[in-house]
Amino acid sequence: MWDRLVGQEAVVRALRAAAEQDALGHAYLFAGPQGVGRMPAAFALAASANCPERGCGACPVCRKVLRRAHPDVHLVAPEGAQILVGQVRAVREEAFRSPIEGRTKVFVVEDAERMNAAAANALLKVLEEPPAGVLFVLITEAPEDLPPTVASRCRRLDFAPLGSAQVREVLAGHHGIDPDLAEWAGRVAGNLARALRLARDPDAPALREAHLELPGRLARAGPAEAIRAAGEVKAESVAAVAKLRATQEAGAKEHAEVFGDGRGTAAARKRLEDRHRREAKRREMDVYEEVLSDLASFYRDLLLAASGAPDALVNREVGDRIVRAAPRVERRWLLHALDRIEWARRAISRNASPALVLEALFMELGAPRPVPVGA
Numbered sequence: 001m002w003d004r005l006v007g008q009e010a011v012v013r014a015l016r017a018a019a020e021q022d023a024l025g026h027a028y029l030f031a032g033p034q035g036v037g038r039m040p041a042a043f044a045l046a047a048s049a050n051c052p053e054r055g056c057g058a059c060p061v062c063r064k065v066l067r068r069a070h071p072d073v074h075l076v077a078p079e080g081a082q083i084l085v086g087q088v089r090a091v092r093e094e095a096f097r098s099p100i101e102g103r104t105k106v107f108v109v110e111d112a113e114r115m116n117a118a119a120a121n122a123l124l125k126v127l128e129e130p131p132a133g134v135l136f137v138l139i140t141e142a143p144e145d146l147p148p149t150v151a152s153r154c155r156r157l158d159f160a161p162l163g164s165a166q167v168r169e170v171l172a173g174h175h176g177i178d179p180d181l182a183e184w185a186g187r188v189a190g191n192l193a194r195a196l197r198l199a200r201d202p203d204a205p206a207l208r209e210a211h212l213e214l215p216g217r218l219a220r221a222g223p224a225e226a227i228r229a230a231g232e233v234k235a236e237s238v239a240a241v242a243k244l245r246a247t248q249e250a251g252a253k254e255h256a257e258v259f260g261d262g263r264g265t266a267a268a269r270k271r272l273e274d275r276h277r278r279e280a281k282r283r284e285m286d287v288y289e290e291v292l293s294d295l296a297s298f299y300r301d302l303l304l305a306a307s308g309a310p311d312a313l314v315n316r317e318v319g320d321r322i323v324r325a326a327p328r329v330e331r332r333w334l335l336h337a338l339d340r341i342e343w344a345r346r347a348i349s350r351n352a353s354p355a356l357v358l359e360a361l362f363m364e365l366g367a368p369r370p371v372p373v374g375a
């Protein structure tokens with residue numbers, strides 16, 4: 001299970017050593033961008049903290065934890081935009097109960113920077129006087145947004161961003177994806193989670209191509225086109241969620257067949273439903289994130305081409321178009337466009353309406369100095 005964490009050798013060494021020597025801390029902070037293995041590392045750690053072999057990855061305990069079906073391993077994630085104090089209070093209560101079948105109760109807190117002040121305070125109280133046999137793993141891409149009092153109670157481990165070569169290695173090596181497809185997905189995706197979707201979802205390449213056509217469309221047309229384009233992105237996110245829901249329903253059915261409808265299954269079913277709801281919300285947001293990241297990579301390529309470095313382009317598939325357009329675009333405008341994309345990304349992550357943010361962004365990208373790409 002540790003071998004799957006490509007590119008995080010230092011983190012893996014530290015965690016394995018601590019687990020094998022029975023020297024695990026009671027709280028960890030996993031800092032790093034999305035899609036680099038923070039979540040798999042958290043569950044591998046949870047398995048190690050419960051496995052009789054200190055983390056073999058293969059025994060029933062490890063397998064149950066890694067399947068996310070172990071009753072002593074809990075995932076806490078934002079309800080909507082925030083992690084609320086009620087969620088942390090429930091964690092606190094649970095932390096003081098003894099484990100159901102394992103050795104260590106583990107609480108994995110996803111997007112920990114989204115705890116509101118009350119929630120962070122409630123967590124701080126447990127971290128200050130942690131009950132025995134409890135392990136917290138806080139996961140965040142913005143450790144500086146956590147209260148220092150909380151962060152200082154955790155052992156911090158920094159996850160390195162994966163390079164495109166490492167993403168390619170994971171896709172081809174661990175997921176059996178065709179090398180050419182893995183090369184392309186690794187190059188354009190920006191992170192592992194998206195690279196996997198690009199490589200596995202047959203609709204994904206065409207959708208990405210449509211994202212790369214947005215700059216040209218926006219440059220040629222007025223605000224009506226900007227609004228239409230924003231509407232299309234929204235439709236894409238609705239479709240992505242519907243697709244996910246279909247796989248989730250299959251999973252829920254399988255769950256019902258395995259566990260039946262008897263007593264005691266209600267809690268497990270509720271956990272599964274909660275997880276599905278969170279995944280759907282995340283998938284919806286991921287589509288916006290992906291569109292913004294594709295746009296940014298296109299404008300960055302234009303900058304590279306304008307600086308006379310066309311060999312370094314990410315979007316080689318549309319390289320000709322980019323190289324042709326580059327001399328006609330002002331570099332200052334491109335920097336401004338990249339800045340506005342970053343603004344949009346932040347606004348959406350802070351719970352602004354994605355549809356409205358995209359409309360505003362797309363209008364700006366079309367005016368006042370349109371990028372004449374493909375015109």
Ligand SMILES: [Zn+2]
Nearest residue numbers: 051056059062
């Ligand atoms: Zn094991």
